Amino acid sequence: MQQALANLQSSxxxxxxxxxxxxANAQAALADSAIQxxxxxxxxxxxxxxxxxxxxxxxxxxxxxxSEICGCAVPFSSLPDKVRVTHFWDGAKCVSEMxxxxxxxxxxxxxxxxxxxxxxxxxxGSQLPYEMVWEAFAETQANPxxxxxxxxxxxxxxxxxxxxxxxTMNVGENTLIIGLRSFMEVRNECAHTGSATNVPTxxxxxxxCDLIEQIGVGxxxxxxxxxxxxxxTAPQPAVAAxx
Numbered sequence: 001m002q003q004a005l006a007n008l009q010s011s012x013x014x015x016x017x018x019x020x021x022x023x024a025n026a027q028a029a030l031a032d033s034a035i036q037x038x039x040x041x042x043x044x045x046x047x048x049x050x051x052x053x054x055x056x057x058x059x060x061x062x063x064x065x066x067s068e069i070c071g072c073a074v075p076f077s078s079l080p081d082k083v084r085v086t087h088f089w090d091g092a093k094c095v096s097e098m099x100x101x102x103x104x105x106x107x108x109x110x111x112x113x114x115x116x117x118x119x120x121x122x123x124x125g126s127q128l129p130y131e132m133v134w135e136a137f138a139e140t141q142a143n144p145x146x147x148x149x150x151x152x153x154x155x156x157x158x159x160x161x162x163x164x165x166x167x168t169m170n171v172g173e174n175t176l177i178i179g180l181r182s183f184m185e186v187r188n189e190c191a192h193t194g195s196a197t198n199v200p201t202x203x204x205x206x207x208x209c210d211l212i213e214q215i216g217v218g219x220x221x222x223x224x225x226x227x228x229x230x231x232x233t234a235p236q237p238a239v240a241a242x243x
Contacts, residue, residue, distance in 0.1 A: 001064045001220055002220070004057055004220070005057070005061075005216050005220050007056075007057070007060065008054070008056075008057040008216045009213060009216070011053040011056075015046050015049070015050060015053075016209055018046055019043075019205050019206050022039045022202050043200050043201070043202065043204075043205055044190035045190070047186055047205060050205075051144065053212065055143065055144050057216050058138060059140075061223065062134055062137040062138035062152070063134045063138060065137070065156065065223050065227070066132050066137055067134070068227055068232075069083070069227070070129060070131055072227075074232060079231060080231070082155065082156070083155070083156060084123075086136050086155040087133055087136060088120070089136075090133075090136035091116070091120045091136040093136070094133055094135045094136050094139075095113060095120055095133070098112055098113035116135065118131075119132060119133050120133050136155075137155045137156065140152060143188070145180055146176075146177045149161070149162070149165070149215070150162050153165065156226065158222065162177065164222065165215070165218050165219065166218075168218040168221050168222045168225075169215070169217070171214075176215075183208050183212075186204070
């Protein structure tokens with residue numbers, strides 16, 4: 001899981017470097033409208049790609065968390081109901097979609113569908129180890145705004161996902177939601193128009209980077225906390241009372 005966060009941070013730092021370069025050439029942009037236009041386009045493009053970085057992080061950490069759950073040697077029947085339902089319900093949809101893509105005849109697609117079907121069935125009975133369909137937990141359905149991140153965390157049986165994540169990040173729930181919504185509004189305008197009514201500044205883009213990094217750290221911390229508790233770890237024995 002740490003590697004997923006490291007990959008996210010590395011990607012964000014590349015965008016931060018871009019904003020620093022734009023700031024360093026601000027005087028040239030003031031003197032040349034073509035340079036200014038390139039800077040504005042770059043800032044819009046950077047805003048769009050940031051949501052891709054967050055989505056990639058969610059997929060990567062979902063795979064890591066499911067791998068750790070499968071490695072805990074906990075019977076599938078002992079996992080939280082939501083986790084089991086996600087594996088079967090969303091896992092079956094993943095297999096169905098892969099099967100639909102098999103019409104292409106691509107051998108790589110065929111192998112991927114067969115592997116997912118094997119993992120879907122591997123949880124039957126009390127057999128250990130098993131492999132869950134991690135792709136079922138990784139789907140965001142759309143660019144990861146508040147609703148998508150909430151749904152993502154719910155698949156891991158996290159109750160009140162946004163309040164819990166916000167608390168882990170040491171911010172208020174409204175602060176998290178407003179920040180994400182503001183980011184997605186600018187991102188969508190840049191993506192759908194190639195520009196924005198108010199082009200994001202370098203300060204804006206760095207703030208978006210900070211928000212996404214904080215979300216990544218918060219999600220990692222949240223998963224580490226969950227995996228450190230039952231049913232994923234054995235309950236600690238009670239401490240005997242003193243005389």
